[in-house]
Structure formats: C-alpha cells, structure tokens
Amino acid sequence: MSEQILKPKQALNKAYLKVKPTRDDIELFKSNLLTLLDKIDIQESEEHAKNIVRDFLLDTYYKGLYEINTKDRNDLVIHSDKTSKSSVSVIIEAKRPSNKVEFPSESNINVKAMQEL
Numbered sequence: 001m002s003e004q005i006l007k008p009k010q011a012l013n014k015a016y017l018k019v020k021p022t023r024d025d026i027e028l029f030k031s032n033l034l035t036l037l038d039k040i041d042i043q044e045s046e047e048h049a050k051n052i053v054r055d056f057l058l059d060t061y062y063k064g065l066y067e068i069n070t071k072d073r074n075d076l077v078i079h080s081d082k083t084s085k086s087s088v089s090v091i092i093e094a095k096r097p098s099n100k101v102e103f104p105s106e107s108n109i110n111v112k113a114m115q116e117l
Helices: 023-039 048-062 114-116
Strands: 068-071 074-079 088-093
Touching: 023 048, 048 068, 048 074
Parallel strands: none
Antiparallel strands: 068 074, 074 088
C-alpha cells in the first residue's frame, strides 16, 4: 500500500471549503489561539495540556452547544450534543508537549498517540 501525503485542502470534504467564517469568528479564533499558546508549558503534564485544549475548544466553538470531557480511557471527547450521555463525535488524544517521540510526523505516523486513537 502506497502512502500519499495530502494538503489540508485536498483532504477536506469540498463542502467545508464553502464555509466562510465571519471576521468576528476569525478574530475570536486568533485571540483564543494566542491564549492557548501562552498557557502551554512544555514541561507540564498531559493533564495540563488537555485542560488548555478543552478551554480553547469551548471558548472558540462549542460552549453551550456540545459537551467536551473525558470518556472512559479517552483523553478528551466531543459529544454530539450538550450532555455526556450522548454519543461521541470526536476523540482527542492529548500528549505532554515535551514528549515529541509520541507525536506523529510526516515520516512516522506509527506512534503511540495514533495507536491510542
């Protein structure tokens, strides 16, 4: 089986390319992304990073719309509605920022983070 590296524009469903964010959406994203980057401490634990990502997602996109929390052994999940009883729509695997060995790269996607997903 041959691997092919795709650019995001190639990998995304074409319907997403038609979504045009408003200037307010872009400014909110930029502001919250800067906050996320400022809060990251490379020496902190996975739990610390997980909470920062959760806050970013809630403040930027999901507050009041979807539940974001842990579920079983998954680090973070985004549920399909406002309750943790609903089905899981997205699984997020968090890793300690300094733990580069477990992060996927173009040359190696067979790493622990991907296996855990």
